[in-house]
Amino acid sequence: MKKIGIADTTFARYDMASAAIKELQSQSTGFKIIRYTVPGIKDLPVACKKLFEEQSCDIVMALGMPGSEPIDKQCAHEASTGLIHAQLLCNKHIIEVFVYEDEAETSRDLAWLADRRTREHARNVIDLLFHPENLTKHAGQGLRQGFEDAGPVH
Amino acid sequence: MKKIGIADTTFARYDMASAAIKELQSQSTGFKIIRYTVPGIKDLPVACKKLFEEQSCDIVMALGMPGSEPIDKQCAHEASTGLIHAQLLCNKHIIEVFVYEDEAETSRDLAWLADRRTREHARNVIDLLFHPENLTKHAGQGLRQGFEDAGPVH
Amino acid sequence: MKKIGIADTTFARYDMASAAIKELQSQSTGFKIIRYTVPGIKDLPVACKKLFEEQSCDIVMALGMPGSEPIDKQCAHEASTGLIHAQLLCNKHIIEVFVYEDEAETSRDLAWLADRRTREHARNVIDLLFHPENLTKHAGQGLRQGFEDAGPVH
Amino acid sequence: MKKIGIADTTFARYDMASAAIKELQSQSTGFKIIRYTVPGIKDLPVACKKLFEEQSCDIVMALGMPGSEPIDKQCAHEASTGLIHAQLLCNKHIIEVFVYEDEAETSRDLAWLADRRTREHARNVIDLLFHPENLTKHAGQGLRQGFEDAGPVH
Amino acid sequence: MKKIGIADTTFARYDMASAAIKELQSQSTGFKIIRYTVPGIKDLPVACKKLFEEQSCDIVMALGMPGSEPIDKQCAHEASTGLIHAQLLCNKHIIEVFVYEDEAETSRDLAWLADRRTREHARNVIDLLFHPENLTKHAGQGLRQGFEDAGPVH
Numbered sequence: 001m002k003k004i005g006i007a008d009t010t011f012a013r014y015d016m017a018s019a020a021i022k023e024l025q026s027q028s029t030g031f032k033i034i035r036y037t038v039p040g041i042k043d044l045p046v047a048c049k050k051l052f053e054e055q056s057c058d059i060v061m062a063l064g065m066p067g068s069e070p071i072d073k074q075c076a077h078e079a080s081t082g083l084i085h086a087q088l089l090c091n092k093h094i095i096e097v098f099v100y101e102d103e104a105e106t107s108r109d110l111a112w113l114a115d116r117r118t119r120e121h122a123r124n125v126i127d128l129l130f131h132p133e134n135l136t137k138h139a140g141q142g143l144r145q146g147f148e149d150a151g152p153v154h
Numbered sequence: 155m156k157k158i159g160i161a162d163t164t165f166a167r168y169d170m171a172s173a174a175i176k177e178l179q180s181q182s183t184g185f186k187i188i189r190y191t192v193p194g195i196k197d198l199p200v201a202c203k204k205l206f207e208e209q210s211c212d213i214v215m216a217l218g219m220p221g222s223e224p225i226d227k228q229c230a231h232e233a234s235t236g237l238i239h240a241q242l243l244c245n246k247h248i249i250e251v252f253v254y255e256d257e258a259e260t261s262r263d264l265a266w267l268a269d270r271r272t273r274e275h276a277r278n279v280i281d282l283l284f285h286p287e288n289l290t291k292h293a294g295q296g297l298r299q300g301f302e303d304a305g306p307v308h
Numbered sequence: 309m310k311k312i313g314i315a316d317t318t319f320a321r322y323d324m325a326s327a328a329i330k331e332l333q334s335q336s337t338g339f340k341i342i343r344y345t346v347p348g349i350k351d352l353p354v355a356c357k358k359l360f361e362e363q364s365c366d367i368v369m370a371l372g373m374p375g376s377e378p379i380d381k382q383c384a385h386e387a388s389t390g391l392i393h394a395q396l397l398c399n400k401h402i403i404e405v406f407v408y409e410d411e412a413e414t415s416r417d418l419a420w421l422a423d424r425r426t427r428e429h430a431r432n433v434i435d436l437l438f439h440p441e442n443l444t445k446h447a448g449q450g451l452r453q454g455f456e457d458a459g460p461v462h
Numbered sequence: 463m464k465k466i467g468i469a470d471t472t473f474a475r476y477d478m479a480s481a482a483i484k485e486l487q488s489q490s491t492g493f494k495i496i497r498y499t500v501p502g503i504k505d506l507p508v509a510c511k512k513l514f515e516e517q518s519c520d521i522v523m524a525l526g527m528p529g530s531e532p533i534d535k536q537c538a539h540e541a542s543t544g545l546i547h548a549q550l551l552c553n554k555h556i557i558e559v560f561v562y563e564d565e566a567e568t569s570r571d572l573a574w575l576a577d578r579r580t581r582e583h584a585r586n587v588i589d590l591l592f593h594p595e596n597l598t599k600h601a602g603q604g605l606r607q608g609f610e611d612a613g614p615v616h
Numbered sequence: 617m618k619k620i621g622i623a624d625t626t627f628a629r630y631d632m633a634s635a636a637i638k639e640l641q642s643q644s645t646g647f648k649i650i651r652y653t654v655p656g657i658k659d660l661p662v663a664c665k666k667l668f669e670e671q672s673c674d675i676v677m678a679l680g681m682p683g684s685e686p687i688d689k690q691c692a693h694e695a696s697t698g699l700i701h702a703q704l705l706c707n708k709h710i711i712e713v714f715v716y717e718d719e720a721e722t723s724r725d726l727a728w729l730a731d732r733r734t735r736e737h738a739r740n741v742i743d744l745l746f747h748p749e750n751l752t753k754h755a756g757q758g759l760r761q762g763f764e765d766a767g768p769v770h
Contacts, residue, residue: 140169294477602631
């Protein structure tokens, strides 16, 4: 049975992991979910690597909500770089779902965005794991997660 | 028989992979193409590494279209850094073809640029794989992919 | 018995390590603390790796206080990148506690912030080591270390 | 017999490799030169690694001419980071010779600068390989490659 | 007998290595010094790794003086990142001593700063190697190398 890891943080202001788990379970069956919560996004790279190597996960979602200060963007950059490094070391995908606090104007919009982007990426995880041909079908279509799709250019 | 990997994304707004495949096939024969589509450019580094290690590709094209926001440039930077890292781990070339949304003013120009840059880099792939002497013949000539060549200085 | 490493610097303007040690000991028992002081934050990544590999630590706190100049921010970025790399090489957590000199207006506030952020992260260390379920209980709650929590959005 | 690798690009607007080869041959004998041309500077790190590992080079010159746009500076940063990484993986020197398009005001000056910087670095390569004591003799002397030396301070 | 490596550059405008060697010898005995000069700061990471792996050094000082242009700061950033990487690969300390040309207003002040910062870091090297407890004694004391100490906050 396939294993999907979910790494999330106490720093985030929305329970993205619960949204991810619900969406994954509504989309498919035949997999086990393993959740691992860490303090902040810079703790995610090693958390994901541990999910691969100690928990035998086949793919991991890395969920985080960076703040809006310049230092927060730098932390997100460091975390993303580490997540890419972890993938190269393990030869497995980590789907990064980051929602920046300044992407939304109200708390309500921020919660909506975090929920929707997480759920749309959860479907990418199902496709990568079980239906990679679905992704190729949508290649070059300008898909976005959270806000509306940009669409293709002609 | 040589294997050429093509890694592309659903985020891109143009089907760069189809352009690459057509150009590769119009230029040469004697190779097999393996395509792998992922959600976004930050998923490309591990996708390329998997194409090398799990699909035995000899060279890979990494195709993507970063958006125009500052965060998109940062994502492109992280992806590029990861692509270079993947090459060093595998000792094989990944030809990165990134087209930035703000390189063109209209959708039509963006589609034109994505198509042309991809095709010109496809010819580089053929040269790297089968005719490396062609590249040395054009060394220092100020070649560009997409827009017109800058040409040499004297 | 578990071992907690504490890596700190002579550059910092507050004895964060003593605060960490006091807080760890007030929270739990059944672990040994190993302290290693280096000159500055860029010396922390290898110090942490040595604590893991030469001292068999299970987790490490990396404590530092970057200055307020642009070059100091760059040093912090390099140090953080190295700390993430060290974690990936060792498959163990390093909890980075950095306090920037320009986060507080007075010396007194800076000392207060360094003390409080260190102590709150010390509790994260105890949770990661002994009670990981506590972190999941607070996932997505907008927790902060030092200043007040941001709280969840709805 | 020692082997010197020369990695250059079709993107560059001056044939830096020919300048390097002429200068190397005018300075010394007893070595073999292996040249490898790639499309752009981001292809240089793996090209250098291949020169070390597949061609047994003892040292490599990485020659490139980044453009003048911000994206070109970012590419140069990514390439440089990769070149340093490649050196650490191989325990051998890569002498990076990058000439930025905006370092000169005219095409003629750019060609002059590319030629001169390449040749001065070619002499560093000879020293690193055959006469390391020459470098120590000039330590702290404010040497520059291309433009005039800055000289020592007292 | 312990071995201390000194990696320096011809780019620097002050003979920092001689200052380092004099200070080391005035502070302690029972070690051997091995010096290795390279052209610029981006050549330092692999030079340090070679000092560890080919010369069996126990610790290395990496001495450099970046210029004052933006590109020089970028080079310093790349060099620092590589130095941290080299340390993680070797599990040994590299004490980076960088003096930026724009840290001083006159040539004389620059020479003074380069000399003093190098010497103060040489004492850190002796402490790391022979008296690590001295560093812990000064933890959190706001020590600086070159300019005056910032001191602790209360």
